[in-house]
Amino acid sequence: MMQARALTLFLALIGFSPIAAPAFGEGSDVEISLLTPFGTPMAGAVVEVTRLDGITTKQVADALGRVVVHNAPLGAVDVTILSWKGIPVNYTVKRVTSGAIIVERVGKLTVKVLGALGQSLDSVKVQIESAEVRTISDFGDYEKIVWIDSPDLKVITEYTGPSGMLTLELPEGRYFVKAEKTYYQVFGKALVKGGGNTLLTLRLDIVTVGSWDMSLADFIGLILFISVLALITLTIVRELARYFSARSSSSASPLHGLSELKRAGGGGA
Numbered sequence: 001m002m003q004a005r006a007l008t009l010f011l012a013l014i015g016f017s018p019i020a021a022p023a024f025g026e027g028s029d030v031e032i033s034l035l036t037p038f039g040t041p042m043a044g045a046v047v048e049v050t051r052l053d054g055i056t057t058k059q060v061a062d063a064l065g066r067v068v069v070h071n072a073p074l075g076a077v078d079v080t081i082l083s084w085k086g087i088p089v090n091y092t093v094k095r096v097t098s099g100a101i102i103v104e105r106v107g108k109l110t111v112k113v114l115g116a117l118g119q120s121l122d123s124v125k126v127q128i129e130s131a132e133v134r135t136i137s138d139f140g141d142y143e144k145i146v147w148i149d150s151p152d153l154k155v156i157t158e159y160t161g162p163s164g165m166l167t168l169e170l171p172e173g174r175y176f177v178k179a180e181k182t183y184y185q186v187f188g189k190a191l192v193k194g195g196g197n198t199l200l201t202l203r204l205d206i207v208t209v210g211s212w213d214m215s216l217a218d219f220i221g222l223i224l225f226i227s228v229l230a231l232i233t234l235t236i237v238r239e240l241a242r243y244f245s246a247r248s249s250s251s252a253s254p255l256h257g258l259s260e261l262k263r264a265g266g267g268g269a
Contacts (some may be wrong), residue, residue: 027071031098032079034065036106036169037195041065042084045103050078058082081105086154087130089171108197109190110167113160113179115206120164124181124204128156131174131189179204 034042045061052073059067069077080092081103091105113124160166160179172194179186179202190200 027073028075029098030069030072030075030077030096032067032069032077032096033100034061034067034081035100035102037102037104038106038108038169040169042081042103042106045084045089046082048080048082050080052076084171085156087171087173088132105172105194106169107172107192107194108167109170109175109177109192110165110197110199111160111177111179111188111190112165112199112201114164114201114203115208116204117207119208120160120162121181121204121206121208122160122162122164124160124164124179126158126160126166127178127180128158128168128170129176130154130171131176177202181206 034045034047036042041063042061042065043063045065047059047061047067048056049059049067049069050056051069057069059069061067067079076095076097078092078094079096079101081089081101083089084103084106089103089105091103093101109128111126111128113121113126115121156168156170158166158168170192172192175190175192177188177190177200179188181204184204184206186202186204188200188202190198192198
């Protein structure tokens with residue numbers, strides 16, 4: 001009887017439930033700002049937010065890199081940055097309250113494009129594609145790359161400035177890079193590390209004369225052609241000058257002789 005009464009009292013105390021539900025209390029809003037290690041807001045980042053009660057939602061950061069979770073239990077959430085600029089990030093921070101998250105898996109990639117003579121090339125089309133989402137086994141197998149932007153494969157397209165340089169912040173990882181101007185193109189590859197700055201220098205076989213782009217071989221051929229043309233022109237001008245000089249001398253000789261004869265005749269008289 002004593003055991004039965006003890007069991008009855010125990011069940012009454014726990015409300016006849018073998019498992020007591022956790023109590024989180026009243027929730028509050030959580031506002032998070034996503035920033036790169038360089039202080040840039042991660043606008044458009046795709047984020048997965050998990051509340052402490054187990055509810056998971058996906059959000060897209062606004063233009064200022066902000067994500068807001070309403071009525072979060074205990075005012076804390078787990079945050080996973082899934083992707084940014086269409087490129088995987090997969091960076092997770094636990095028990096986040098309102099404030100800024102510095103996403104350490106973001107670095108800088110600077111692409112510098114030079115011409116055949118080492119000159120900086122302006123307005124060069126640069127395409128950057130993450131190698132992490134490709135199935136190509138050879139990182140340098142550029143011939144298999146189709147540089148078309150799609151929902152499953154993000155291609156970033158930008159242009160170099162007057163200094164021939166382009167700098168972007170990207171999730172860490174491997175990247176294929178293509179620089180293209182008119183009919184000339186060159187490929188490269190880069191490894192971006194979180195918080196670091198990777199410099200990739202590409203050289204296009206281009207010499208720009210005015211608004212005309214040509215290869216180094218064409219430029220050398222043009223210089224030789226101009227040099228030969230200038231030499232021929234100089235030779236022709238020199239020969240013409242000699243011809244007219246000789247003709248002028250021959251035309252002046254009879255008149256000079258006639259003058260001498262007249263002078264001699266006048267003296268005899």
